[in-house]
Amino acid sequence: MAWLTWRQHRPQLLATAGLLLLLAVAAVVTELPIRAAYHRHALSSCLPPATRSGCELIVGHFRSEYAARVGMTRYLAVLPALAGLFIGAPLLAREFESGTFRLAWTQSLSRRRWVLSRTLLLALATVVAAALVSALTMWWRRPFDDVGGRIGPHAFDVEGLVVPAYAFFAFAVGVLAGMLLRRTIPAMSLAVGIFVAVRVGVETLLRPHYLAPLHRTADSVAQSARGRDWILENRLVDSVGRQIPTAREDLAIVHAQRARVDPQDYLLSLGWRRAIVFQPNDRFWTFQAIETGVFVLLGALAVMATVALVRRTSA
Amino acid sequence: MSALLDTSALGKRYRRTWALRDCTLTIPEPSIVGIAGPNGAGKSTLLGLAVGLLEPTEGAVTVCGRDPRRDPAALADIGYVAQGAPLYRGFTVGEMLDFARISNPRWDQPLATELLARSSSATQVSALSPGERAHLALALALGKRPALLLLDEPFARLDPLASRELLRLLMEGAAEIGSAVVVATRVLTDIERVCERVVLLGHGHVGLDGTVEELLASHRLLTGARRPLGRIRGVEEIVRERSSGRQLTLLVRTNGPVADPTWSVEQIGLEELLLAYMAPEELPSPQPPEPSRLRWHG
Numbered sequence: 001m002a003w004l005t006w007r008q009h010r011p012q013l014l015a016t017a018g019l020l021l022l023l024a025v026a027a028v029v030t031e032l033p034i035r036a037a038y039h040r041h042a043l044s045s046c047l048p049p050a051t052r053s054g055c056e057l058i059v060g061h062f063r064s065e066y067a068a069r070v071g072m073t074r075y076l077a078v079l080p081a082l083a084g085l086f087i088g089a090p091l092l093a094r095e096f097e098s099g100t101f102r103l104a105w106t107q108s109l110s111r112r113r114w115v116l117s118r119t120l121l122l123a124l125a126t127v128v129a130a131a132l133v134s135a136l137t138m139w140w141r142r143p144f145d146d147v148g149g150r151i152g153p154h155a156f157d158v159e160g161l162v163v164p165a166y167a168f169f170a171f172a173v174g175v176l177a178g179m180l181l182r183r184t185i186p187a188m189s190l191a192v193g194i195f196v197a198v199r200v201g202v203e204t205l206l207r208p209h210y211l212a213p214l215h216r217t218a219d220s221v222a223q224s225a226r227g228r229d230w231i232l233e234n235r236l237v238d239s240v241g242r243q244i245p246t247a248r249e250d251l252a253i254v255h256a257q258r259a260r261v262d263p264q265d266y267l268l269s270l271g272w273r274r275a276i277v278f279q280p281n282d283r284f285w286t287f288q289a290i291e292t293g294v295f296v297l298l299g300a301l302a303v304m305a306t307v308a309l310v311r312r313t314s315a
Numbered sequence: 316m317s318a319l320l321d322t323s324a325l326g327k328r329y330r331r332t333w334a335l336r337d338c339t340l341t342i343p344e345p346s347i348v349g350i351a352g353p354n355g356a357g358k359s360t361l362l363g364l365a366v367g368l369l370e371p372t373e374g375a376v377t378v379c380g381r382d383p384r385r386d387p388a389a390l391a392d393i394g395y396v397a398q399g400a401p402l403y404r405g406f407t408v409g410e411m412l413d414f415a416r417i418s419n420p421r422w423d424q425p426l427a428t429e430l431l432a433r434s435s436s437a438t439q440v441s442a443l444s445p446g447e448r449a450h451l452a453l454a455l456a457l458g459k460r461p462a463l464l465l466l467d468e469p470f471a472r473l474d475p476l477a478s479r480e481l482l483r484l485l486m487e488g489a490a491e492i493g494s495a496v497v498v499a500t501r502v503l504t505d506i507e508r509v510c511e512r513v514v515l516l517g518h519g520h521v522g523l524d525g526t527v528e529e530l531l532a533s534h535r536l537l538t539g540a541r542r543p544l545g546r547i548r549g550v551e552e553i554v555r556e557r558s559s560g561r562q563l564t565l566l567v568r569t570n571g572p573v574a575d576p577t578w579s580v581e582q583i584g585l586e587e588l589l590l591a592y593m594a595p596e597e598l599p600s601p602q603p604p605e606p607s608r609l610r611w612h613g
Contacts, residue, residue, distance in 0.1 A: 001417065003413070004413075004414055004417055004418075007410060008403065008405075098401060098403075098404065099397060100401045100402065100403055102368060102395075102397035102401055103397065103401045103402065103403075103452075103455075104418075105367075105368060106366050106367075106368065106390060106395040106397075107390065107415065107418035107419055107459075108391040108418060108419040108420055108421065108459065109387075109390075109418050109419075110387035110390075111387075112387075114418075312370075314368070314369045314370035315369070
């Protein structure tokens with residue numbers, strides 16, 4: 001079965017390998033100057049808990065210098081969806097479109113074995129490819145994650161265990177969509193739709209609550225408090241913790257400016273503080289494990305549904 | 316030993332229409348059976364049910380005593396070539412054989428390669444002619460050494476030469492492995508050429524079932540002057556009635572010799588016979604009950 005699966009999906013598998021190679025080359029080429037700068041500025045000595053004078057400036061400079069490049073890694077989040085589009089959706093849809101399911105299902109193998117072995121082998125290939133992408137991304141982002149953390153979605157979505165889990169889920173949903181719709185293009189659309197909906201839904205509705213978020217009150221009132229944590233809420237509150245409406249904040253700043261006082265000092269003198277709700281960076285692997293579990297479970301359900309449908313289909 | 320193919324009151328409904336209904340058939344031993352019928356008569360449905368692709372709505376089907384849907388082991392005994400002979404277009408002929416070898420534990424590679432002796436194994440499936448494709452699909456089915464071989468419209472879209480060639484391969488292969496063959500086809504000449512038994516399907520029902528000799532022996536063409544039709548001795552049923560000018564031609568099913576000198580009696584060919592059942596151009600006129608006073612026997 002391994003030979004057959006390879007033979008039937010040779011173009012997709014070769015394209016995947018090519019894409020991996022391309023990503024690896026691009027990663028190495030773009031990463032080398034970043035690593036050089038990281039060492040030149042001795043950024044490792046600025047990582048918590050160690051602090052040295054001027055660190056804020058150095059870190060800020062490093063981050064802004066490569067901000068555009070780092071931003072690019074966000075696009076890697078679309079890669080798992082491709083597994084659903086180009087490997088998952090055609091797996092069964094193409095057999096239906098060309099009528100070859102009538103050939104495949106009338107050999108001596110049971111349908112269950114036929115669909116399960118192909119699905120699992122391709123799932124394995126997908127997961128391995130996604131794991132490689134994830135490892136590569138983690139290596140590439142390492143300097144930025146050190147200074148900026150990786151629990152935030154910008155890094156969390158493209159690193160660690162969740163990447164293979166997303167890819168597995170996208171693939172499994174693609175296969176199921178192909179079984180349900182029996183045509184490749186509609187199956188691709190459905191698979192992407194479901195994947196994006198679930199992925200965004202989990203990220204915005206579930207992920208912030210995997211563990212109870214922490215609260216802290218910042219000593220400053222400046223909004224751009226940069227840290228390594230995932231900031232869920234950042235509100236200006238008064239001394240008893242009530243949120244201050246924006247209009248009132250604006251009014252206070254205008255007051256301070258008229259009186260030629262530093263607005264920050266003025267706001268602090270009113271007893272106002274920033275209340276921050278956040279997930280700390282050190283929960284990265286816990287959150288990765290939980291989210292991986294969610295997507296592996298959903299993907300497994302899709303595979304089971306597909307197997308049941310293939311066995312029961314009367315066509 | 317259980318029958319190679321056995322269906323009892325088999326029926327399949329798609330939404331509201333019955334594709335096949337009340338189909339009871341038995342193929343007890345290796346023979347060549349033709350399933351004839353127009354489009355939509357239920358031929359493909361019958362084969363699809365027999366190979367387990369379709370779930371029966373009612374009734375049951377077994378192959379060698381096993382239910383092809385419940386018992387995957389039954390699949391090893393069935394060779395099936397679907398309509399249009401679906402194959403993996405990106406594969407070469409050799410890779411198609413590899414596919415079949417992997418998918419069938421009882422695969423007979425020497426037989427399959429012998430049957431395909433004339434085509435190169437490096438040829439791409441998409442580059443094959445319709446005849447070669449049909450040939451390959453048949454070799455893949457025969458290589459399983461099935462007890463029952465089901466072919467769905469194998470001759471459609473083939474030119475007469477390719478069709479004859481395929482038929483030769485089929486006869487050779489089926490004889491070699493001693494399997495029963497069921498051929499569903501609209502092309503009646505094929506049936507006439509090879510089949511020992513014919514099952515005619517129409518609107519999902521079995522219209523006619525018998526060996527070729529039985530069918531030919533029990534049907535006659537009667538030609539005579541046009542007249543109101545009464546009962547003719549030896550005639551069981553008028554299948555088709557056709558008139559031209561003052562002449563009347565009847566296709567009848569007989570239950571004895573037709574000994575009426577006003578009719579000239581002729582044999583009928585199988586093709587014409589099947590056509591008459593498939594597409595009766597004129598319905599037989601209803602026969603009025605005969606007055607009892609004229610009855611002197613029965």
